[in-house]
Amino acid sequence: MGGSCYALQARRTANQVARTYNQALAHLSLEVAQFSTLCVIAAEQALSVSDMAAQLGVERSTLVRNLKILERDDLIRQAGRDGRRIVYRITAKGSRLLNKALPVWHQVQAELGASIGGVDGEPHRALRALRNAARQAASALTEA
Amino acid sequence: MGGSCYALQARRTANQVARTYNQALAHLSLEVAQFSTLCVIAAEQALSVSDMAAQLGVERSTLVRNLKILERDDLIRQAGRDGRRIVYRITAKGSRLLNKALPVWHQVQAELGASIGGVDGEPHRALRALRNAARQAASALTEA
DNA sequence: ATTCTGAATGTGTAGATACACACTTTGCAA
DNA sequence: TTGCAAAGTGTGTATCTACACATTCAGAAT
Numbered sequence: 001m002g003g004s005c006y007a008l009q010a011r012r013t014a015n016q017v018a019r020t021y022n023q024a025l026a027h028l029s030l031e032v033a034q035f036s037t038l039c040v041i042a043a044e045q046a047l048s049v050s051d052m053a054a055q056l057g058v059e060r061s062t063l064v065r066n067l068k069i070l071e072r073d074d075l076i077r078q079a080g081r082d083g084r085r086i087v088y089r090i091t092a093k094g095s096r097l098l099n100k101a102l103p104v105w106h107q108v109q110a111e112l113g114a115s116i117g118g119v120d121g122e123p124h125r126a127l128r129a130l131r132n133a134a135r136q137a138a139s140a141l142t143e144a
Numbered sequence: 145m146g147g148s149c150y151a152l153q154a155r156r157t158a159n160q161v162a163r164t165y166n167q168a169l170a171h172l173s174l175e176v177a178q179f180s181t182l183c184v185i186a187a188e189q190a191l192s193v194s195d196m197a198a199q200l201g202v203e204r205s206t207l208v209r210n211l212k213i214l215e216r217d218d219l220i221r222q223a224g225r226d227g228r229r230i231v232y233r234i235t236a237k238g239s240r241l242l243n244k245a246l247p248v249w250h251q252v253q254a255e256l257g258a259s260i261g262g263v264d265g266e267p268h269r270a271l272r273a274l275r276n277a278a279r280q281a282a283s284a285l286t287e288a
Numbered sequence: 289a290t291t292c293t294g295a296a297t298g299t300g301t302a303g304a305t306a307c308a309c310a311c312t313t314t315g316c317a318a
Numbered sequence: 319t320t321g322c323a324a325a326g327t328g329t330g331t332a333t334c335t336a337c338a339c340a341t342t343c344a345g346a347a348t
Contacts, residue, residue, distance in 0.1 A: 230326080
């Protein structure tokens with residue numbers, strides 16, 4: 001019964017996938033959540049914290065704590081404010097780390113893709129579909 | 145680039161799905177992770193903590209902390225040891241809460257299923273495929 | 289100029305996650 | 319019987335997550 005819960009299935013999958021990346025990235029003392037955040041900041045889109053949170057799919061307050069850790073480790077820094085917006089930029093140290101992490105990330109991506117075997121974008125589609133369904137369901141349930 | 149990361153996609157999806165369930169369960173002060181754990185214990189399979197952890201797809205040490213919270217809230221209790229194994233059982237309070245949570249859970253499941261639209265088991269298959277791929281990839285990368 | 293509204297960010301608190309390490313018990317082997 | 323290896327469980331530490339609430343600031347209305 002509980003085993004068919006979408007939340008449990010999704011969490012199990014996310015945990016296992018994250019563990020796979022984290023094991024590969026461990027020697028760099030970098031977790032995949034931090035890697036993703038670094039990638040967004042390195043893209044130099046000058047996003048606000050709120051926009052980054054939306055792009056990463058995490059709560060804004062969650063991202064604030066994660067950014068503090070990256071800043072503490074000197075991987076990113078605040079690059080002034082754009083009005084109320086705070087813009088972060090990647091540091092030289094962050095760029096070096098990201099450059100070391102990228103080939104590792106590519107390797108895991110390739111390994112995962114190979115294990116899945118099917119079309120490359122297929123899991124992405126399934127995940128996005130489930131995510132969107134969850135958003136819709138949340139709205140539907142809130143109204144009721 | 146980072147946006148195509150399987151880990152990010154899986155995490156975003158898991159977070160969004162969990163949020164949907166959690167919002168629906170909020171009035172019971174129950175989170176979906178706790179709900180899943182309660183379901184496993186209510187099944188009365190007399191599992192060890194390690195086996196439960198495997199079934200739930202979380203680290204054993206993670207489950208230990210989660211069980212402590214359920215025990216603190218008087219929803220489960222230790223039902224003696226079977227050799228080295230510790231067996232937990234659901235309490236009367238836990239059963240009452242679970243009975244209140246089940247219809248909510250069913251509603252969210254139904255809402256999610258409707259939003260997905262396709263065959264019911266389809267997201268489960270996609271999630272399981274990705275999970276297994278991650279396990280395989282982890283093994284492959286560890287050997288290398 | 290003052291007030292007010294809303295946007296953007298930060299904090300308190302609490303749970304979820306996991307790696308590394310430590311402890312306890314069991315069963316087997318010398 | 320004693321010692322040891324493995325199974326099972328617990329703890330230290332750190333990160334990730336998010337809701338509720340607080341704070342700060344820009345721009346608009348009066």
